[in-house]
Amino acid sequence: MKVYCAPKHQLAHYPSQFLVSGAPQPNPEVPERLDRLLAAVRQGGHEVHESEDHGLGPVAAVHTPDYLNFLSGIYERWQRIEGASEEVVPNIHPDRRDIGYPRSAVGQAGYHMADTACPIGAGSWDAIRWSANNAVSAAQEVLAGIPASYALCRPPGHHAFADLAGGFCYLNNAAIAANVLRQTHARIAIVDVDLHHGNGTQGIFYRRPDVFTVSVHADPTRFYPFFWGYADERGEGAGLGYNLNLPLRRGSGDVAFLEALDRGVAALRGFMPTALVVALGLDAFEGDPFAGLGVTTDGFARIGEALAGLALPSVIVQEGGYLCDALGNNLTAFLGAFEAHHRPG
């Protein structure tokens, strides 16, 4: 499978910490994730390509101008605040978003950042932009006729809304890829198999009937992202019925995960999508540090097989999945099984 990445840009983003139940913890979205995933795809015999710079056009089709100005300029503005932290981290949030746009750097950080898990440091914007370039390159290749591609995105994207970062995510790479595919495809399916609900992706397409979003994830009642990911969130307006959440009890393993995924795939068949974006988190793994679900390495192969069964031109976008011994094997298990069972046509 063709793999798209831009390591020299992506490795420059090194967020130091985030708050868990109020306590500072080391941020697990570390550059080494990229090194491990890249080594795994090379070992798996996949063809690695450097992404091209597509500019901000494909990104601006999903994200707002205010938000892109914020992401690109906030680090330098933050450095001019006396006594400010090295990284941009929010400490106050508006209770509503219809009362005018804040002018100050601190106000904008609170407006555009949902939580403390998306700090912005010196190299962040470059990495964020190139992570999105990978998604655009991978989607353009599929538009050009290859059956499937993999975008090695880091930082990840599925918690990012049109104007809001959160949960290690800044630009929604899967949404950007889906929007690129819309150039020629009338109906796109997005299937998110990350441990955490893809709340940003859901938010971006919530009122749209042309992109059907399915997410299988750990029950958010006592788990990130807390406010989204419940089964009764089904879309709104023209988008009603085109969002399907399949929350799983904490600790669920391969059987429960694959049953939920089968329900998602069955729902998609009725939608008759012509292209697929997979938001591939690997943190549902039983040995992942987040310890939310119990999917095995073989389980990832079966997830790959089930998604390949949709037989659609596909862009696979990397989401979460944190340092543990099997991180690379979980990726190659998914990609290998996907490729072996994928017969689009």
Ligand SMILES: [Zn+2]
């Ligand atoms: Zn996750």
